Amino acid sequence: MAEQEQAQAQMLLKERQRYEEGFLDCRNVQVSIALQKWGVPVELLYYNAWESTSSIYEHLYVNKKLPWLYESPCLVPSELGLIGVGYDEVQYATYEDAAAILQDVDYSEQVAFLWIVCGESPYAKPGFYGHPKSVHSVWVQGLSSTTSLDIELGDCTGGAGYWVRDTYPDFEGFVSETDFRRMVDSPYVHLEDRQVFLVRRPERNDSADKEQIMERFLERQRGLHDDATFYDMICRTVNLPEPEFFPEWKELYDCHSHAFKFLAGSRYAYSCFAESLVSSDHPWVRLLRDIARRADKLKNVFLMAAQSGRVDGRVVHRMCTELHRLEQEWFVSGHVELGREAQLRR
Known part of the structure; x- marks a missing residue:
């Protein structure tokens, strides 16, 4: 019985992290996973994870911005103190500076994150890992050498390096110092991004300022509103003879998939706060x-539509109508009741 419960808990954890990856940016996904491993109630900072569909619509379709550039207020560093977590942002100019900082980290009590450039990542398949010049976050879990590790990368030649974890693509393993230098020292990593983000493990996991979090939640809740524009647009565009917003159907379908991935992650993260x-x-x-x-x-x-070039408009209409109905149901019931529950927790 205990094994079944453990397996169920592990399955739910994987589901949660999959949805978080669709909503949080690459840095915040890694920070959240690290805090969860420590047992820190990071879900308390998901109080503002509910994003309106009108905001998603404006970001992706009106402004045509990339989904991971959405500026969500969820899990911003300045709020980590609300759950008793301290952090430092240590600036560096060159790889040598970054290496010196990483050398001094106590990896049993801290986690370290750096911005690297996608195109220099040795464990990512070219063309499947963002744009080669895009900046991306990696989690450094410790200093290491190939002599003391099971080598997962065929091109490692020995020597010093770092034990790195990434979530896109999913990777945990050794990265040589030579490769890591290229990742960190790329000219595409701008000066303002050249900082080691150090998160400190709290002494206790029950030191969250729940009163302040509930205050912020209620303030955020009062400003929430939405309409049917997004769902109406989805139902309309799948039945048009020509694509809207983008010149090709593939681009439009890709954008639709990004929108629903973000929406799904937002609602799941919010459910963790509700829980x-x-x-x-x-x-x-x-x-x-x-x-x-x-x-x-x-x-x-x-x-699938982006691959095949077609979609069943009637099926999409039915699915969107039901999804919108459930969102409205949440707003008139759960949204209000959750606010009342938060009032009691202040």
């Missing part, structure tokens, strides 16, 4: 996760 106030089997939490999973199915529909 911290009530319980995992509460109707509000179940409703939010039902919304997330339905949005995830629509993401998959459009991923």
Whole structure:
């Protein structure tokens, strides 16, 4: 029985992290995973994870910005103190500076993150890991050498290096000092991004300022509003003779898939905050996760459409109508009740 419960918990953790990766940016995904490993209730900072579909629509379709450039207020560093977590941002100019900083880190009590350039990552398949000049976050878990590790990379030649974890692509293993130098010292990593983000393990995991978090949640909640523009647009565009917003159907379907991936992650992350106030089997939490999973199915529909070049408009209309209905149901019931619950927690 205990093994079944453990397997179920592990499955839910993997599901949670998969949805988080669709919503949080690469840095915050890694920070969240690190805090979860320490047992820190990072989900308390998901109080503002609910993003309106109108904001998603404006970002992706009106402004045509990349999904990972969405400026969500969720899990910003300045709020880590609300859950008792301290951090430092240590500036560096060259790889040698960064190496000296990493040398002094106590990896049992701290986690370190740096910005690198995608095109210099030795463990990523070219063309499948963002733009070669894009800046991306990696998690340095420790200093190491190939002589003391099981080598996962065929081109390692020995010597010093770093034990690195990444979430896109999924990787955990040794990166040689030579490769890491190229990743960090690339001219595409601008001066303002050249900093080691150090997060300190809290002495206790029960030191969250829940009163302040509830205050911020209630303030955020008062400003939430949405409309049917996004869903109406999806239903309209899948039935047009020519694509709207983009010159090619593939681009439009890709954008639709990004939108629903982000939407699914937003709702699931928000459900984790709701769970911290009530319980995992509460109707509000179940409703939010039902919304997330339905949005995830629509993401998959459009991923396949981007490959095949076609989609069943009637199926999409039915799925969108039901998803929008559930979101409205949340707003008139769970949204209000969760606010009342937060009032009691202040």
